[in-house]
Amino acid sequence: MTKHWKIALPLAALVLVPGYAAVEAAAESDSYQDLKTLVDVLERVRATYVDQVDEKTLIRGAINGMLSSLDPHSSYLDGRDFANLKQTTDGEYSGLGLTVTAEDGVVKVVTPTDDTPAALAGIKAGDYITHLDDELIYGTSLNDAVDKMRGPSGTKIKVTVVRQGEPKPLEFTLTRAVVVIKPVKWEVRGQVGMIRITTFNSKTGDATRAAVEGIRAKLGENVAGYVIDLRSNPGGLLDEAIKVSDVFLESGEVVSERRRAKNDVDHYYAKAGDLTQGKPVVVLVDEGTASAAEIVAGALQDHRRAIVLGQRSFGKGSVQTVYPLSAETALRLTTARYFTPSGRSVQENGIDPDIVVPQLSDPRVAERKPLREADLKKHLINEVKDSTNLLVEQDSAPDPRFVAKADELKAKGVLDYQMDYALRLVGRLVPPTVAPVQVAGAAPRPASR
Structure with missing residues (x-):
């Protein structure tokens, strides 16, 4: 049975539905009347508006108005927008x-x-x-x-x-x-490999694999574990998120894509083989971690492959498909919601970290209200709320255990508390049969927030 299974229904099935023909005819009549109204308005504006307006401008405005009424991520891409999208994807x-x-x-x-x-x-x-x-x-x-x-x-x-x-x-x-845009950077701190992923463009999956291989080549068998930094990562290509997840998973589902029809679902799986050989993994997220980055965090969290640390993520759980309309224009349309392997929808909720750790190194972080998907007008509603996180609009109150540490950390010169916490956590995750892990302090993080 194909995705277009509805057109395979026998004609008799349509005829036998009571009132079907009348309902269809009424719906077609309403649609025709609405289209006629649109044309009438277009003609009236073109003919009598105080300034002369190009018809292309009016039509483009009508298209943009239609798409902006759907959600914040659907849009018409003219030549300029389409070129910008390609540039960002290419990096x-x-x-x-x-x-x-x-x-x-x-x-x-x-x-x-x-x-x-x-x-x-x-x-x-x-x-x-x-x-x-x-x-x-x-x-x-x-x-x-x-x-x-x-x-x-x-x-x-x-x-x-x-x-x-x-x-x-x-x-x-x-x-x-x-x-x-170099999507991936890596370095070694003590026996821990730090992998910073800034975006998901066409090079991210291969660059992540190369980062792990580079860390292993440098440390050999002495790799204690990995920290994957996804903070302030706005997302990008779905395929690349799947490739990145695959680097750290032995097997299993990475994400599922569910479209309008109930049975129209695609599942994406990791290929056999964990490149990191099961070493401990900590994933850093914050309110800027979105979309493809949330797919990676959610997949590793659901498979209990990584501990997620930081602040609740952005909460963009929708998939946009780009349909080229010409050589220079395209339609970017929200076509599906994505779900983590356990069936969680990230939309609005975001990814809740296993360990909530504020960024104490930024003295004004508490004064800035974070921008999340739930703050955007006309965002998709999460129809299945996570019962453990019903108040998705609110952030937790500051944990008193951390508040007292701010001055202490400043005195010690810790410039990235979340990273410092993650590095030390990796050291505690190493099995007791292994020699004690050397963990250097976190390096200063670029002013990227």
Whole structure:
């Protein structure tokens, strides 16, 4: 039975349904009337609007309005948008290195990419961009704002942001650069391999595999375990999330994709063989961990292959499919929800860490309200709420065990408390039959938040 099984029904089955023909005819009549109304409005605007408007502009506006009424992630990609998507997927463009979203007419930073002009200058997740080169961009379309931020490498741009907790706007003068998104970086701390995954582009799966192989080549049999840093990772390609999960799983389901029809479900599985040979794994997540990154965290958590540590993740549990409409345009449409191997929907809820650890190294983190999927207008509703996390809009109150540590950590020079905690946790996970693990302190993390 194919995915198009409905068209295989015998014609008699349609005829015998009471009132079917009348209902179909009424529905077609309503749709025709609505389309006629749309054409009438289009013609009236074209003919009598105070300024002359190009028909293509009107039609594009109608398409954008239709898609924006669905959810925050469905959209029409014109030539510019489609090119930007390809650049991001391929992993190279010229600009500042920011992932942004539109919120009530304001451009809000979702996350800066590591080692890019924006991250190195100190722009953080949650910042509101108000001016570009002293020009107010409130009410500007997100595409226009992104266009202004991108530009030839070496050119400068002044970016003004409003940050919660700061008494006045902050100004940054940034030099645009060719942003080559290296999706994976790794290093060794003592006997622990640290793997930082910043995005899921077309190179992420292979780069993660290479990172594990590089760590094993450097440490040999002395690898105590791995820390996978998915903080502030906005996600990306589903296939790459499956490849990354496969690196750490011996076997089993990684994720399932469920579309509109109840029986229209695809399951994706790991191939046999855990490249890390069962060594302990800790996964770091925060409120910026989204989409494909949540797939990896959820898969490793459900298979009890990793301990997830940090803060509750973003909560984007939907899949977008890109349908090319021409050589230069495409439709990005939400076509499915994804579920973790145990059947959890990440939508709205996000991934709850096994160990909640705040980022004590950032003194103002508590002052910034995190942006999550549940905060976006018209987001998909999670129809099956996690009974252990009904208050998904709220974050837990600060754990008093951690509050007292902030000054102590500052005195010790710990600049990334979550990473420091993860590294030490790996050391405690090593079986007692193994020699004690040497764990060096966490290295300073780039200003990527």
